[in-house]
Amino acid sequence: MADPLRRRPAAIKAVPVRHPGRWVAAVVVVAIVAEIVYTFATAPNLKWNVVGRFLFQRLIQQGIVVTLELTVLAMLIGIALGVIIAVMRLSPNPVVASASWFYIWFFRGTPVLVQIFLWFNLATVLPYIGLGIPFTAIHWQASTNSLIPAFIAATLGLGLNEAAYMAEIVRAGIISVEHGQTEAAQALGMTRLLVMRRIVLPQAMRVIIPPTGNETISMLKTTSLAFVASVPELFTRSQQIASANFYVIELAIVASIWYLLMTSILTVGQFYLERYFARGSQRALPPTPLQRFRRLLFSFHAPPPMPVDVPLSLPSEHR
Amino acid sequence: MSGTPMVKAEEVHKSFGRLEVLRGIDLEVDPGEVMCMIGPSGSGKSTFLRCINHLEKIDCGRLSVDGELVGYRERGDKLYELPDPEVCKKRSEIGMVFQRFNLFPHMTALQNVIEAPIRVKKENQGAAVARARSLLERVGLADKIDAYPNQLSGGQQQRVAIARALAMQPKLMLFDEPTSALDPELVGDVLDVMRGLANDGMTMVVVTHEMGFAREVGDTLVFMDGGVIVETGKPRDVLANPQHERTRAFLSKVL
Numbered sequence: 001m002a003d004p005l006r007r008r009p010a011a012i013k014a015v016p017v018r019h020p021g022r023w024v025a026a027v028v029v030v031a032i033v034a035e036i037v038y039t040f041a042t043a044p045n046l047k048w049n050v051v052g053r054f055l056f057q058r059l060i061q062q063g064i065v066v067t068l069e070l071t072v073l074a075m076l077i078g079i080a081l082g083v084i085i086a087v088m089r090l091s092p093n094p095v096v097a098s099a100s101w102f103y104i105w106f107f108r109g110t111p112v113l114v115q116i117f118l119w120f121n122l123a124t125v126l127p128y129i130g131l132g133i134p135f136t137a138i139h140w141q142a143s144t145n146s147l148i149p150a151f152i153a154a155t156l157g158l159g160l161n162e163a164a165y166m167a168e169i170v171r172a173g174i175i176s177v178e179h180g181q182t183e184a185a186q187a188l189g190m191t192r193l194l195v196m197r198r199i200v201l202p203q204a205m206r207v208i209i210p211p212t213g214n215e216t217i218s219m220l221k222t223t224s225l226a227f228v229a230s231v232p233e234l235f236t237r238s239q240q241i242a243s244a245n246f247y248v249i250e251l252a253i254v255a256s257i258w259y260l261l262m263t264s265i266l267t268v269g270q271f272y273l274e275r276y277f278a279r280g281s282q283r284a285l286p287p288t289p290l291q292r293f294r295r296l297l298f299s300f301h302a303p304p305p306m307p308v309d310v311p312l313s314l315p316s317e318h319r
Numbered sequence: 320m321s322g323t324p325m326v327k328a329e330e331v332h333k334s335f336g337r338l339e340v341l342r343g344i345d346l347e348v349d350p351g352e353v354m355c356m357i358g359p360s361g362s363g364k365s366t367f368l369r370c371i372n373h374l375e376k377i378d379c380g381r382l383s384v385d386g387e388l389v390g391y392r393e394r395g396d397k398l399y400e401l402p403d404p405e406v407c408k409k410r411s412e413i414g415m416v417f418q419r420f421n422l423f424p425h426m427t428a429l430q431n432v433i434e435a436p437i438r439v440k441k442e443n444q445g446a447a448v449a450r451a452r453s454l455l456e457r458v459g460l461a462d463k464i465d466a467y468p469n470q471l472s473g474g475q476q477q478r479v480a481i482a483r484a485l486a487m488q489p490k491l492m493l494f495d496e497p498t499s500a501l502d503p504e505l506v507g508d509v510l511d512v513m514r515g516l517a518n519d520g521m522t523m524v525v526v527t528h529e530m531g532f533a534r535e536v537g538d539t540l541v542f543m544d545g546g547v548i549v550e551t552g553k554p555r556d557v558l559a560n561p562q563h564e565r566t567r568a569f570l571s572k573v574l
Contacts, residue, residue, distance in 0.1 A: 187415035188483070189409075191407050
């Protein structure tokens with residue numbers, strides 16, 4: 001037993017190990033970045049004032065709104081449909097499970113660009129879409145063009161494609177929940193759907209959330225494919241302007257700056273969302289970027305930080 | 320008590336693929352009886368327990384709970400498989416406690432206990448909460464009502480799990496090695512709760528390695544090995560004076 005009255009020994013003071021590699025790497029990286037920045041900043045045919053002029057242009061701003069609308073709607077369709085398809089995929093009903101498998105096979109197996117293109121041009125092969133009950137007079141139909149305008153075509157193309165990916169993400173989350181949870185719930189008399197809704201899905205969230213954040217960031221950029229349906233989103237707008245004034249690269253830079261800004265905001269949001277869902281599963285939460293930056297400033301000489309989940313006590317001695 | 324046994328097994332067989340885990344189990348558990356099952360791992364004790372509430376399907380033989388077949392309905396000389404909602408309803412009348420507790424980690428102790436009464440039995444919230452509180456008090460956890468499972472010790476978690484099973488007011492309780500995952504000093508609290516249940520007249524089937532508990536609380540002791548029941552009798556007799564060589568060999572290792 002340690003004597004509680006005994007003083008703690010003084011903290012260790014030692015000359016830290018030097019890390020010359022970090023200085024070499026810093027010099028190389030700074031040199032390369034400086035060269036790239038200098039090349040673009042002084043490129044004679046690149047008009048930075050054009051970039052500045054169009055950065056806050058009204059058409060660009062309208063494009064940003066459409067991009068955000070597309071992202072949100074497509075992700076909502078993707079998540080809602082994805083959960084349904086994932087649950088179907090794990091259903092004991094073979095017909096339902098195969099239907100889900102087929103959906104994923106089809107929508108994951110064809111390019112999303114082609115899918116948007118197909119929805120947009122559906123009217124060329126099916127000028128009318130109708131609903132009716134066979135052998136009765138009850139029938140309703142509308143022209144495909146009025147039913148699926150460009151924006152809807154892009155939303156459907158992006159959303160239905162996303163659902164296939166989300167279904168796989170949700171399925172992975174469901175499978176990650178320990179089987180004992182399902183058994184305990186079944187032993188209490190809960191039906192399959194109740195077990196899924198109340199017990200399994202809430203626990204699957206921890207696994208589902210991080211890749212969903214990824215998918216959202218990815219979706220924000222993929223909305224630029226709505227260009228093929230002439231949906232006036234950010235990229236389409238920038239290229240419409242470029243086709244009038246021929247500043248193609250400048251306007252692509254304008255679009256890129258906005259995409260980068262929006263994905264950066266989403267990245268920060270994703271980080272905090274993951275941190276929130278990590279509670280209870282990790283002993284220490286990962287540091288926020290600010291904390292990490294501060295630590296980096298003060299630890300350029302220091303050894304890499306200790307992993308957070310080192311055991312708090314040493315294993316008991318063997319006899 | 321009426322003549323209907325709470326659990327009745329006749330020639331119960333169960334295979335996983337080509338491995339036959341249960342090779343003809345015959346036994347009866349009377350209402351109010353506490354039956355303890357012992358035996359080496361892989362002897363089929365847990366599998367048999369899981370068959371009783373239809374978490375596993377038996378391959379041949381007959382298994383009934385409270386006079387009704389498990390998982391089937393018999394009409395004339397034909398067996399009809401029960402649809403899912405009816406299987407669920409029957410399970411809701413049987414409580415089960417697992418070796419690894421299997422509490423729902425995203426719910427507090429109280430929420431764990433009221434979940435099934437509210438969602439399955441459609442009880443109103445107030446009544447469910449009131450009974451959950453008194454159950455948690457009974458297992459000695461009145462002060463842990465709002466704790467999440469990962470804030471509780473193994474012994475506390477297992478007692479919440481017992482309260483959760485009791486909240487459905489079951490007519491039969493199944494315990495699958497309830498103390499095997501616990502630190503030795505926490506085993507006593509869980510066994511105390513189970514002893515209290517037995518004294519209140521609950522019908523219990525307990526798969527266990529706690530010979531002391533089996534001797535003291537059990538009405539019947541069953542020794543299983545290789546998917547068959549080797550020996551049955553009063554716990555005191557079987558433990559003190561085993562009749563079969565296999566039982567003797569097993570007991571000499573664990574006692």
